[in-house]
Amino acid sequence: MKITGYAFPWDFVGDDAALERLIRWRPDTVALAANYHAARLATPLHPHRRILEIPESALYLPLRDEAWEGHLLRPRAPEWFEHPEAWSETASALYAEGIATDAWVVLCHDDTLGYRFPQFCTRNAFGDLYPHALCPAWPDVRRYARTLVEEALRVDSVRGVVLEAAGPIGVEHSTLHDKIEFATWSPVDLALLSLCFCDACRERMTGAGLDPEDLSSRVRAGVGRGVDHLE
Structure with a gap:
């Protein structure tokens, strides 16, 4: 059985023990968030915090302008996260330890683009807008998703991709993901x-x-x- 661990680039910022801890668990692969949406996350092992709010969808890989030339939909670098090299540095460190890295890429859940371009978002039969849910029926959305994957696979230390929200998003898929339950706090x-x-x-x-x-x-x-x- 292969074991995949899931991690975020900010897990390794301000926590010198995070990488060592992950290596000690010896997963076969780490899926490292490369393009991710807004969320509220629990960080029970971090030395300085316990809750982290991610305010926006953003791309944590290097953002190459030439790859997105002519695209109406294009990702944004995170304004809240001031460590642009965190993703690449973590992936390289894992590679050096013999642990493969997959780019964890969220495709059609994008609260940043959805609010800017509501015409590309899902609408139900009542006309209600789901502003975080890009609809893949649109060619622009499919082009955006394809380029995200292509850009992730350009990174030298990436073995492959793990895709999330790779199709239509329904009503039960909420805008902001609250993930504090994973900490199993009492x-x-x-x-x-x-x-x-x-x-x-x-x-x-x-x-x-x-x-x-x-x-x-x-x-x-x-x-x-x-x-x-x-x-």
Whole structure:
């Protein structure tokens, strides 16, 4: 049986142990997100955060303008992610360890392009628009998808591709994917992660005789411990 691990390029930014941890698990292949949509993700093993919001669909591979010349639909580099080499560096490091890398490419789910070009999106019988769902009946959508795959396969360290949303998208396929359930957090973990430490809440804590720095430190230490009650 072949084992494929799924990963995002930002998993390896700010976490020096992430690559070593992945190599230790020894998957046969890693599907590394190359073009991905907006999502809310759990990061239970990251040293500095537990929740990451991905605000937009974006391409995390090198964006070659010449490949997209003449295309109405073309991907965007991520405005939120300031590490353009993260994908290539991770794929190269995996290759050096003998672990093949597949480009994980999302085709027809694109909330960035869908809102800019609603004419290419799915509409149901009531005329309701699904603005994240590019409809592959359009030649422009098929051309966009084909070029995404071609560009992914140009990368030297890529063995192949894993395709997501490679056809029509139905009503149950939502715009923003919420993936925090994959962390398998307990009810206590979820309660701790729901506590607010904004400036206004910190001020109220101080007024109530609490030390917000100490409390936030204790909350961070408590998340993921597997306890079934709050002290």
